[in-house]
Amino acid sequence: MGHSHRGKVLEQTNDLLHPDIPPKMFVTCLYAILDPVSGQLQYANAGHDLPYRRHKDGVSELRATGMPLGLMPGMVYEEKETTLAPGDSILFYSDGLVEAHNAKRDMFGFPRLMTLLGEYQGNMPVIDLLLGQLADFTGSDWEQEDDVTLVTLRRSKSIGESEIITMSTPHIDQKPGNNGWRTLAELSIASEPGNERQAMEQVAHAVQELNLPQRRLDQLKTAVAEATMNAMEHGNNYQPDVPVTIQVLSSATTLSVRISDKGNGQPIDVSQAPDIEAKLAELQSPRGWGLFLIKNLVDDVNVISDENHHTLELLLNLEGDNHDGKKS
Template sequence: MTAIAQTWRKVTRKGQSTEAFAAPVEATVETTTIETPAVEIAPNDPLVAFLQSAGEAVEVDKLELESPGVTALREAGVALVVPLISGGELVGTLNLGPRLSDQQYSTDDKRLLDGLAAQAAPALQVAELVRKQAAEARSRERIEQELKVATLIQQNFLPRVLPDLPGWEVAAYYQPAREVGGDFYDLFELPDGQVAVIIGDVTDKGVPAAMVMAAARSLLRASGQRVVSPGEVLERVNDLLCPDIPEKMFVTCLYLVVDPSTGHVRYANAGHNLPYARTADGSMELRAKGMPLGLLPGMKYDEHEAMMSPGDGLLLYSDGVTEAHGAEREMFGTPRLVDHVADPASGDLIDGLLTQLQRFTGDDWEQEDDITLVTLTRTLGSGVQNGRVTELDVQFTLPSETGNEREAMQRVLDAIAPLGLEERRVERLGTAVSEAAMNAIEHGNQGRAEIPVEIEVVTAGGELVVRIRDVGEGPQATEVESPDIEAKLAGLQKPRGWGLFLIKNMVDEIRVIDADGRHTVELVLQLEGGDGDGSDGA
């Protein structure tokens, strides 16, 4: 009843009438125009039904309805109400006050007003339709403009180019259900040579979702450059989002840190769909728990690790896949996705999955939600025979900070895992790497974090060689010496030599090289025939 409320904005009182009808009734009714408050009548007021059924001018003082509308008309000084009816629908009223002559409205007056109402009602209805169409056109234009802005925001914040990772295949697929979706993904390199991989989903759509997506993506990138731990990154971003995120909005997000050289993966999850890896044994679920971002401050996020061997593939996805409905309204579901990941014969992780989804939903499917897929596959290169790695060439650096020797050990062990060495030999090599890295941090680089320790893991000529390099500014030992307490007390034996003696007993061979301003310790294991007990005949 909006039209009715608008027609009641000009009300006629004693000696006054509406300006719009002053001319036609000039011969019969003396008029004076005045602006008065609108008479508001609710759509369910009995007066509305009465006027619609009456279809002619009605004297207000003769109405016996229990109606708030009648009371309001009387208080406004309205004496005569002429309903405006078009197509059987009440579209407005003409409200007139008493005549200046104090005489009652005659039958001729009412007949004239009814005739005017019959002509005015269709015109008023057309004018109202035109007004609504104009308002809808402006609204559509505004929405289209907002969608253009949101689309521009989203396009600018999705990766234009995926990173080129030697030994890996990286792929992504994104299809919004509307012009602008809530999904996003990102891949970017971290300072230590690792790569961050992100997939997320913002509740809601349009400009607000695009703005939240842009903010979340920027915060994740900035935090990832400062903090290596995926769990800590999500904690920081959650606390930063909570104060400003719009009401009833939140962000699900999966954050992974991948070491391309070793296949080591660390990950944390803020309420997003669990990723799955295709391995030689089938599928592997990467499970981690955590609340979506932006709901509650102070949240903690589980952090877990996984290892990707050559040939393994990792699939990250949004719920637009699993919640897609077929012709019988059955959901595609997680089990079908897991079966696809587990079966290499089902095809490429992305293309094969999209093919299965198309078969399931049919040609007439109307996409209900955004679909986002990101895959990382560690390729089977020339250093792999019968599924087993035979060649390695892994390089990374670490800041010279106490404690990073443990990080060095873990990353080396991750790198050599595909070689399939005996557990005892792996453990002894880990101890040797930790000791050599600690020497490089504390002695060679004097504990200066800005000077990195360089570590290289290679296989060549039947040997596994781990090179640990520093700048060589501290006391150096170029030969492996047996510990001698008296020589140590006499200052004839350097402390570093003792560490080399320990290391020598953990590997098949140790080499110490000083060249080009660098001090390098090479730890050697024979891939065939070595026993790692440090014996001279190894």
């Protein structure tokens, strides 16, 4: 892939958009290509907020000049590249984060974001840290002004491995679609041992607004961790570059957590109960045992399987007696 590829793509996209985009409207875009083996990141930027790179010497911006898409034709977009060392990470974000205001109309701002990243000690996922700091800054009566989308990219200390984690919060005025479902979060988790804890905590953060009883929340976290571990191990064979994706949705009555892996060509059987003799004889899939536990932690489980992927949907009722814990 040529070095001019990123800039040319943005140039062509800009020229295609310009004739049709409404007056005074534009689109920002950051286009990046990552080589997960070498850690090389090539990028071009069309007016989007600058990503921040965390490295052993601190925090720095990834700068590349370029006008937003659609404003005027014939624009040229600067192309840059950098190489992530093992342990380095990058934060991509939408302007709904830095342009959020508190009750005094103070702005969250770029300096605050850069300071938080510089002081970050790694004791929790950086997305959780930033969303928590945003909530503290804006207060409970905040009327969200724009979408808040965060993506982190980290090069693992194991050579040739990278992981991408995403989190988005819907605009407060977003109208529920898809039969009343509202997206609370969309996550991508690298298939590495231990990352089920990361999935569990990020799902818990995403459902905070639902105010689940503590026992109910603990059951959900355990189910998510078990389902994610199964997906990483049995669906993705612990291949770090093959992520487990998680979608968290809510309606007026139901919470849905959909956990997907790439599948291994075998359907998931949710009907079988544990049988120690069958397990020892390898007559039962190990996935069935985790599913038996999961089915006893949530209100319902749906499975979608084909040749290319498995999706396990965990459902919790948000009203009625089951809201305080599943009945036996």
